[in-house]
Amino acid sequence: MSITYLAAMKEPLLAVEQEREALRKWQEDRDRNALELLLRSHARQAWSQASRWTDNPVHLEDLVAEGMIGLMRAADNFNRDMDVRFATYSSWWVMTSISTALSRVKTVIDIPPRAYIDARMGRLKGEDGGLPSTVSKYGSTKQEIFICYEDLKAKYGKEVENFPLGAIGIYSAGEKLRVGLQQLMAGARKWNVEYMSRDDLASLTEECAMVTGIPYIMDAYREEALSIIDAV
DSSP, X not given: OOOOHHHHHHSOOOOHHHHHHHHHXXXXXXXXXXXXXXXXXXXXXXXXXXXXXXXXXXXXXXXXHHHHHHHHHXXXXXXXXXXXXXXXXXXXXXXXXXXXXXXXXXXXSOOOHHHHHHHHTTOOSOTTSSOOHXXXXXXXXXXXXXXXXXXXXXXXXXXXXXXXXXHHHHHHHHHHHHHHHHHHHHHHTOOSXXXXXXXXXXXXXXXXXXXXXXXXXXXXTHHHHHHHHHHO
16 A cells, blocks of 8 residues: 555554454454554654665655565464554564665665665775775676676676666666566567556556565456356
8 A cells, every 4th residue: 555645644653452453353364444444644754764764755765665665464363462553563674675676776786775774874995995895795897786787798898887777787788677677578478668567567466466566376366267267
């Protein structure tokens, strides 16, 4: 599910009894209305954490969505026997979900979340002036870090050595998107992008379905499948 900042701020806080009842209904009965009530009343927590990392509206919404997933995981794992409020327990889950998503939301190449945070805090170089261990384990040269570097070198020769690393990163990200889209189109048996639609997607987890509105894999095309089975 998604919720705007203003809507999140306007959501009333739950009393202890309401909070525990919502948790009980979700954990025991998988009541989605109870989960939504819990998420909406704590959505300000996701907004608060996300706003600490960026003021870019696009990035902010992505990080808030990750924070909401953290709230869902907290709802799944919360021990109702503990004498603690849900907001206190869920803060770690929200922070972890958002910090883990930082590298893929705010950078154009895949680097570990810890490495992104090091770069943000000005700790990009190691003690010996080289790359920190969080990055160096993935490679120490452009060829090792950027998977498409050799392809660019074959096409542009020595000129590639003057390319900005950010440009190489953008190219690498574009290649990942191209290959992923090709795989999706092949699986959907559609050979042109114009024929693709949201109906060709399915969520692999219930959490993803709640956040995106894309049907859960077990529910996608359920009616069509049942009609085929009944016709046999």
